[in-house]
Amino acid sequence: MVHKWKRWNTAARKWLWILVVLGVAAALPVGYDRLQTESTSKHVEMVFDYRDLLDVAVYQSRPEDFVSEQLDRLKEAGVISMALYESTLDELVKSRRIAVYDGQQAADLTGTTISPNENFTYIAFLNEASASTIKPVIEETFTRIGIPIRPWSTDRAVDGLILETPRSNAVIKPMLSDPLTIEMLKGKGFNIVPRLSDSLPYNAAYMEYVMGYFAEHDVRWILFDGDSARGFSDQAEEKSSIILPGC
Secondary structure (H helix, E strand, O other): HHHHHHHHHHHHHHHHHHHHHHHHHHHHHHHHHHHHHHHHHOOOOOOOEEHHHHHHHOOOOOHHHHHHHHHHHHHOOOEEEEEEEOOOOOHHHHHEEEEOOHHHHHHHHHHOOOOOOOEEEEEEOHHHHHHHHHHHHHHHHHHHOOOOEEOOOOOOOOEEEEOOHHHHHOOOEEEOOHHHHHHHHHHHOOOEEEEEEEOOOOOOOHHHHHHHHHHHHHOOEEEEEEEEEOOOHHHHHHHHHHHHHOO
């Protein structure tokens, strides 16, 4: 009986070693793929969120100097890329590109009376660079999403626009990333990493233009802000309408 168990034990060890060898052989392709994947991760790109810097700059007495100084320090610390959100009116205000008013504020500024039936947004461009560069971006965005716009003038601004939508709605609409900020960051040697949201209906022609714009500025990576990539929500709705017609 003992000899029989010894023979079984010897045979079992032999088969176990065969299984081990087969397992190692089967794992070799997976290990090779893992090695290839890990070898591409030797270089790390440090990315800083530019909007966070603007949020802090609001509390500084000289915000532009503060931003410039901090960017230089980040560059020295090894940060090579800046994540740049799509622009909003609020962000452009923080960047000192524009000033944004509601109807009552615009009336106080100009000394005129605003119709109580007009709950519009008033934009003042604070310098020539903003008027020539930022104004077309705002006009394109709000025209594309169907919000009427018209000129507005005030002695305290270079140029102005009226957006026929409440300020609370206007300030949340995403626009093309601020061209002036992109040029400034590239001038300091940073790579641009755009962050795109999925908050507006997908427009293929506009996205083609945006991708071309990013390509002109040597953009290599894109981040997606939120839970989905640009256009995902529209595609999900399209699929649901096919699966559940009439819903």
